[in-house]
Amino acid sequence: MKDLAFLIDVDNTLIDNDKVKADLVERIEGVVGKQHGTAFWRIYEDVRRDLDYVDLPQTLSRFKSRYPDERGFPMLAAMVLFYPFESCLFPAAPDVVAHLKSMGAVAILSDGDPVFQPAKIARAGLYDAVDGKVLVYPHKEDHLQDVQRRVPARRYVVIDDKPNVLSVMRRRLKGKGTSVHVCQGKYALASQPHDYPDPDIQVQQISELLDYKTF
Ligand SMILES: [Mg+2]
Numbered sequence: 001m002k003d004l005a006f007l008i009d010v011d012n013t014l015i016d017n018d019k020v021k022a023d024l025v026e027r028i029e030g031v032v033g034k035q036h037g038t039a040f041w042r043i044y045e046d047v048r049r050d051l052d053y054v055d056l057p058q059t060l061s062r063f064k065s066r067y068p069d070e071r072g073f074p075m076l077a078a079m080v081l082f083y084p085f086e087s088c089l090f091p092a093a094p095d096v097v098a099h100l101k102s103m104g105a106v107a108i109l110s111d112g113d114p115v116f117q118p119a120k121i122a123r124a125g126l127y128d129a130v131d132g133k134v135l136v137y138p139h140k141e142d143h144l145q146d147v148q149r150r151v152p153a154r155r156y157v158v159i160d161d162k163p164n165v166l167s168v169m170r171r172r173l174k175g176k177g178t179s180v181h182v183c184q185g186k187y188a189l190a191s192q193p194h195d196y197p198d199p200d201i202q203v204q205q206i207s208e209l210l211d212y213k214t215f
Contacts, residue, residue, distance in 0.1 A: 004104030004215065005153035007169075008130075009160040010117075011110070012185030013206060014093040015085055015124055023088075027079055031072040039067065040076070053138050055113040056080050081116075085124040090184065092207035097129045099210050100157075107133035107151045109140050109158070111165075141168045157215045159206075161188045167196040178215055182206050 011017040029037035043066070044059045051058070060077050063070075070076070100106045108121055108130050117136050121127055127134055133151060137143045148156075158169045159180040166179040181199035182188070184206065203209060 002105040002153045004155050004157065005151045006100045006104060006106045006157045006159060006215075007109040007135075007147065007151070008097070008100075008106065009110060009158075009162075009165075009182075010108060010112075010121055010124075010126065012161040012187060013159060013182050014089060014097075014108075014126060015120075016088050016090050016184075018185050020083065020085070020088050024080065024083065028076060031075045031079065032070055033072075036063075036067060036070055036072075039063070051113070051138070053111055053113060056116050058113070083120075083123075085120050089124060090206050092210060094125065094129055096206050096209045097126070101130075103215065104157075105133070105151055105153055106130050107135055107147075109147060110134075110136050111138065111140050112136050113138075141165055141172065144169065144172050155215075159209070161185050163188070163196045163199065166199055170197075170200075180209070180215075 008014060025037065025041065028040055032040065040059070040063050043062045044054070047055050047059045047062065060080060063076070064073055097106055108126055110117055110121065114136065118134060121134050121136070135147055135150060140147070155176050155178065156173055157178045157180060158166060158173070159182060160166045161182050161184050163181055166181055170177040170179040178201070179199040180201045180203065183202065183204050
């Protein structure tokens with residue numbers, strides 16, 4: 001058993017998802033027009049509300065059912081499914097993963113759908129970066145027993161952009177967890193700090209973790 005394991009989130013922690021979304025909004029509108037572009041993102045939010053996580057294949061499927069005559073659909077689907085996530089990693093994200101591996105086990109721990117999210121992680125080069133230790137759940141904080149079985153360690157450092165998720169995971173790890181809040185993206189700013197206990201460590205950018213020699 002390793003002494004230390006790092007459980008790193010993906011969206012807005014290693015991948016700049018706000019940048020991906022802004023880029024996709026523009027590209028999708030270019031292919032299917034403003035009206036159907038807006039409809040796509042409305043369906044995206046409907047799916048998120050229904051499933052409680054983002055599911056792009058499901059979003060595409062519902063869009064196709066609702067707008068069967070949209071000629072741009074093949075381009076839309078290709079654009080979404082083959083998005084080059086490797087070009088949207090935050091600067092130094094791969095270096096941070098390599099740096100943390102010098103201190104302990106490193107796993108990706110992400111929320112998401114069971115198909116597209118793992119593919120996105122692989123596409124971004126993160127599967128290789130963590131030697132295949134990729135864990136994806138609809139709500140990761142509800143699967144910490146399974147996480148500890150799959151990545152055994154005496155202590156865990158959880159790294160995430162969402163203060164509420166960090167707070168729950170730290171509590172459920174019962175003294176074995178250290179929380180690292182990375183203040184990147186919309187969720188980092190959406191929650192007032194006083195809503196949750198202070199994280200053990202807070203950084204503005206993931207690259208700042210390169211300066212940490214111990215946890
Ligand atoms: Mg995130």
